[in-house]
Amino acid sequence: MSTAAPSAPSSPAPPETKTFRSEPASTAQRVGGVWRKGRFWVICTAIFVVLSIIGFVLANAGNQSTGTLAINNPAPAGAQGAAEVLRKQGINVTATDSLASTTQAISENGSGASTVLFYDPQNLLSTDQAAALSRAVQDAGGRLVAVSPAPLTAAQFSPDLASAGTVRGTASVSAGCSDPDAIAAGTLDGGSPALGVLAPVSLPINLYKGAETCFAPAASTAGHLAFNTTGDIVALGNPGIMINQDLANRGNAALVFRLLGSKPHLLWYTVSLKDIPVAEQAPSLAELTPKWIFPASSWLLLVAVLGMLWKGRRNGPLVAEPLPVIVKASETLTGRARLYQDARAVGTASRTLRHATLTRLARALRLGAAADPAAVVEAAATATGRPHQQVYALLLGEAPHTEREMLSMAVELTALEEEVAQR
Incomplete structure (x- = not known):
């Protein structure tokens, strides 16, 4: 009887091998991965940088300014429009920002050749400096057009001029005087803020009295325009008639060009910090301290002492109290x-x-x-x-x-x- 040989035990199947592949490590692939992860912030940063550069270029293109009544400001509140029209009419328009440069330009232009537009919105010029400017203009036979001067400044320019307060803007106001420049203008824009279409600008309107007063609102003896006796000192209380957005309204342009274009040279003088005199030595702490600080401090100290004496807690008799805890x-x-x-x-x-x-x-x-x-x-x-x-x-x-x-x-x-x- 034959017996079958026992079959050899089957060997276990070899384990399945896994193949590991390295991640792509080329420079282009790494850069692509970084771009996919951070492209949003990269794009935002690039847009911000581009807009900043464009804004900087536009702000400094042609040496433009953003100041009100600046002759290089094309914005609604600027006066570049009036300056450019006067230049095309042959007027030499020059911007100055200090009393020294203005008086020097007056002397260099010669006798009877300069019109000075004075604008001091922050009231930086002292009364002595205002008197010096008025003398320089009159000695040179020029004309001074002061735009919204302060009451003391107007009085220093000419004793014939006096400030009469402010008024709200109105739709229009007529000349109402015999001055030829005012008659040629007819009516002025009253400073209504609704006249601005894109960016309404409303500037304060001051009223003045003089030897000749024009453009007086109803029931008022003071007007937007006042002259001294000789007509070489003019106070214009409505600066809004010469800004870009309102220059073409009613008779604004006619009055501005006749006031400022009567001489071959126009000095557009805007007062700046250069006109503030520099002290020879730094002020002391006592000079910088307000005069009311010492009386106020003494009064507060006295009140504090009286309050402590009135409401202060006084030591009374000792009170025996049981200890809150048991101490060893x-x-x-x-x-x-x-x-x-x-x-x-x-x-x-x-x-x-x-x-x-x-x-x-x-x-x-x-x-x-x-x-x-x-x-x-x-x-x-x-x-x-x-x-x-x-x-x-x-x-x-x-x-x-x-x-x-x-x-x-x-x-x-x-x-x-x-x-x-x-x-």
Whole structure:
């Protein structure tokens, strides 16, 4: 009988191998990955940089300004339109920003050749400087057109001029005088803010009185325009008639060009910080401090003292209150000892030690807590066999004067209590 050979056990299948491939690591692929992750912020940054550059270029193109009534400001509140029209008519328009440069230009232009437009919106020019400008213009035979001058400044320019307050804008106002420039203009824009289409601008309107007053609102003796007796000093209270957005309204342009174009040279003088005189030395703290600060401080200090005396809490009698927590006797003893040590209260600490020893000795000798100290001394001397004088000096004698003497006394008191306890 034949038997089949046992079959060899089958070998286990080899494990499945996995192939690992490296990630693409070329420069272009890495840059692409970074771009996909951060392209939003890169685009935003690029847009911001481009807009900033464009804004900077536009703001500085042609040396443009953003100031009101600036001759290089094309915005609605600027006066570039009036300046350019005057230049095309052959007028030499020059911008100045200091009294020194203005007076120098007046002298260089020659006699009777300059018109000075004065504009000081922040009222920086002093009265002495205003008087100097007026003299320079009149000595050179020029003309001064002051746009909304301050009351004191207008009075320094000419005694014939006086400020008469301000008025709200109206639709229009007629000349109402015999001046040829005002008659040629006919009516002026009253400064209504609704006249601005793209960017409405409303400038304050000041009224002035002079030897000749024009463009007076209804029921008013003061007007938008005032002249002195000779007509070489003019106060124009409505600066809005010469800004770009309102120049073409009604008779604004006619009045502006006739006032400013009568001389071959126009100096457009806008007061700046250059006109503020520089002090020879820095002001002291006392000079910078307002005059009212010391009286006010003294008054506040007095009120504070009176308030403290009136409402301040006064110390009343001591009130005995139970401790909110239970304190261990050892902690109380340690704390009290440290207080005595910090205060160098040798006498008080000695009396406390002696009193405690007498109390414990009276209890140990069965004399009672209210026993007389002399009786306790007599009983302790009898119980220990010590001389009476020695025990008396220890318990009732002179108190120690130093901490060393007090420590020695404490040791002797402890030894005495131990002898009484062992009897």
